[in-house]
Structure formats: structure tokens, C-alpha cells
Amino acid sequence: MLLNLGVLPAGLVAVVQAVLVPVCFVLAWVLVGTTAWNMVAAVRDSVARATVMHKIPCAECRYFTNDHRLKCPLHPKIALSEAAIDCADFESTGLV
Template sequence: MLELISFLLHGIQPLLIPICFITAWTVTILVVLSLWTAARDSVTTAKQMHQIPCTGCQFFTDNYRLKCTVRPSIANTEEAIDCLDYQPKTNPYLY
């Protein structure tokens, strides 16, 4: 049994360096592609979230219990991007 294992190891040994080289570079490329995809998706999501106008609306209360007095269910969500009740703040000193 040990002779068979020894024979297999000596037969595979010339192929181990190229196999390990290809495997290491494949794993490195996959990690880089994964990080690139995550960064791209994060930027896309951030751009979409920055389109939400709630903080500049006069009906936005900035209170976690009641974020919006007109449409509290969609306040600070993607549904609020085209809110029909949006009114810009008239007093710039109010936050």
C-alpha cells in the first residue's frame, strides 16, 4: 500500500507546481473580481439612495418615530424618490 502511495506521489510531483500556480492565481483573480463587484454595487446603491429627497422636505421631521407627517410609510425609502407631496423647506434655518 505504501509503495502505491509513494509511486503516485512521485508521478504527480512534476505537476504540483503548475497546478498550485494556476490555483493561486485563480483564487487571487476571483477575490479581486469579487471586491470589484461589491464596490460597483455599493456605488450604484449609494447613488440611488442620494436621490431620496426627504431630508430637504418641509414635512420631514427628523424624528425616528414619525419621519414624515404626510407619508410616514415611505419616508427615507426608495419609494420616496418621486414623492408627489415633496415640498422644499421654506425656512433654511429649520432642520
């Protein structure tokens, strides 16, 4: 036996609408707010990461070779990484 949903009592339809409309409204705005919050957090994290990466001094160092096989003859393991931020052997090329 098939259930015909088009023949619901008017009172039941009004109750369902009175409950579902506000719930769906709130859920839609929660979804929009969560999406906006995640986008703001992603931008904030990207800016923080870029700030750290711009502190790496290797590209302006006298010993930087700009060769992918040996970036720095003094510290090849830490060249172009966050560990090179406070490199004791950094010497400026004077170009900057």
C-alpha cells in the same frame, strides 16, 4: 505495515512535481483573480446602492420632522425609503 513515502523513485517525484507545480500555480492565481473580482463587484454594488440612496429627498423636504416616531406626516410609510424618490408632495426647505 507502514508506507515510507521518503523512498519514492526519483522518476515518480519528477512526474508529480511536473504536474502539481503548474496546477497549484494556476489554482493560486484563479483564487487571487476571483477574490479581486469579488472585491470589484462589491465596490461597484455599494456605489450603485449609495447613488440610489442619495436620491431620496426626504431630508430636504419641508414636511420632514426628523423624529423617528413620525418622519413625515404626509407619507409616513414611504418616508426615507426608495418609494419616496418621486414624492409628489415634496417641497424644498430652501436650505439646500
